[in-house]
Amino acid sequence: xxxxxxxxxxxxxxxxxxxxxxxxxxxxxxxxxxxxxxxxxxxxxxxxxxxxxxxxxxxxxxxxxxxxxxxxxxxxxxxxxxxxxxxxxxxxxxxxxxxxxxxxxxxxxxxxxxxxxxxxxxxxxxxxxxxxxxxxxxxxxxxxxxxxxxxxxxxxxxxxxxxxxxxxxxxxxxxxxxxxxxxxxxxxxxxxxxxxxxxxxxxxxxxxxxxxxxxxxxxxxxxxxxxxxxxxxxxxxxxxxxxxxxxxxxxxxxxxxxxxxxxxxxxxxxxxxxxxxxxxxxxxxxxxxxxxxxxxxxxxxxxxxxxxxxxxxxxxxxxxxxxxxxxxxxxxxxxxxxxxxxxxxxxxxxxxxxxxx
Numbered sequence: 153x154x155x156x157x158x159x160x161x162x163x164x165x166x167x168x169x170x171x172x173x174x175x176x177x178x179x180x181x182x183x184x185x186x187x188x189x190x191x192x193x194x195x196x197x198x199x200x201x202x203x204x205x206x207x208x209x210x211x212x213x214x215x216x217x218x219x220x221x222x223x224x225x226x227x228x229x230x231x232x233x234x235x236x237x238x239x240x241x242x243x244x245x246x247x248x249x250x251x252x253x254x255x256x257x258x259x260x261x262x263x264x265x266x267x268x269x270x271x272x273x274x275x276x277x278x279x280x281x282x283x284x285x286x287x288x289x290x291x292x293x294x295x296x297x298x299x300x301x302x303x304x305x306x307x308x309x310x311x312x313x314x315x316x317x318x319x320x321x322x323x324x325x326x327x328x329x330x331x332x333x334x335x336x337x338x339x340x341x342x343x344x345x346x347x348x349x350x351x352x353x354x355x356x357x358x359x360x361x362x363x364x365x366x367x368x369x370x371x372x373x374x375x376x377x378x379x380x381x382x383x384x385x386x387x388x389x390x391x392x393x394x395x396x397x398x399x400x401x402x403x404x405x406x407x408x409x410x411x412x413x414x415x416x417x418x419x420x421x422x423x424x425x426x427x428x429x430x431x432x433x434x435x436x437x438x439x440x441x442x443x444x445x446x447x448x449x450x451x452x453x454x455x456x457x458x459x460x461x462x463x464x465x466x467x468x469x470x471x472x473x474x475x476x477x478x479x480x481x482x483x484x485x486x487x488x489x490x491x492x493x494x495x496x497x498x499x500x501x502x503x504x505x506x507x508x509x
């Protein structure tokens with residue numbers, strides 16, 4: 153298994169470790185419930201150095217990105233980021249990504265850890281514009297500091313005015329006496345905070361500075377277990393569960409990152425525009441069980457008479473409430489918020505209400 157700059161720290165802290173995307177990653181420290189509530193109420197640090205980073209540079213960077221991504225990259229000013237996806241030419245999704253406009257002709261793509269090689273090959277295969285591509289995944293480390301106290305905590309370690317960095321914007325500056333750190337007002341928890349990108353050799357210094365400054369903020373290290381419950385609580389998609397090569401962004405409720413702007417002739421545009429105009433047979437929804445039960449990935453979703461209408465893609469018990477929540481694809485007729493659906497858990501139909509996703 154691969155290691156991040158923080159692997160030995162995780163092990164030293166007694167984290168429960170497990171393989172994820174080829175890396176030895178922390179699943180939990182003090183427990184998923186405690187870690188989930190820490191991020192919601194204070195601040196937590198996630199090691200997300202397993203994520204991939206790919207630079208796209210040169211005068212043809214923009215036309216290339218306009219072709220391979222679903223969102224409108226031309227709207228990005230320097231210092232801004234956007235959520236997007238890579239359509240796969242068959243109506244599905246290669247990956248969901250972040251696109252940063254670092255300089256006028258220099259962009260950073262942040263991709264899922266399990267898809268780095270896949271994305272790299274896809275981008276190169278479709279690079280008829282001859283944009284300059286660089287896979288920097290092994291030379292960048294990343295920490296996500298998330299929670300309502302995160303920004304105040306982080307401000308103690310940088311002269312960059314974090315309050316002037318809006319959501320989905322970033323700045324590059326000195327952090328914890330480390331130069332050239334990207335401070336990005338993004339995250340995967342819905343709790344607020346920043347993601348930091350830096351050279352791996354500075355990892356331990358930044359980690360120690362964070363926890364020294366975080367003593368008065370209740371800062372804790374957070375594992376992948378709570379990362380999953382936090383994103384699921386907010387209805388954020390997880391690649392490989394809720395979206396993949398067989399699901400379209402329109403079906404997944406990602407029409408808001410699928411832009412049919414004039415002159416943006418991106419991969420799968422005609423197919424996805426047709427889906428948007430004519431509708432789709434299934435849609436991804438969030439749901440909450442109204443009786444006790446734990447929805448699991450792969451469970452059938454049925455209607456009142458027991459006929460299958462879809463399947464669960466992600467599910468968990470929401471920490472602190474003991475409510476069963478999840479996401480799944482259902483026939484479009486059952487996708488309206490407030491609709492009653494049922495999760496087939498062994499021999500029982502557990503009722504659930506469709507949420508707002």
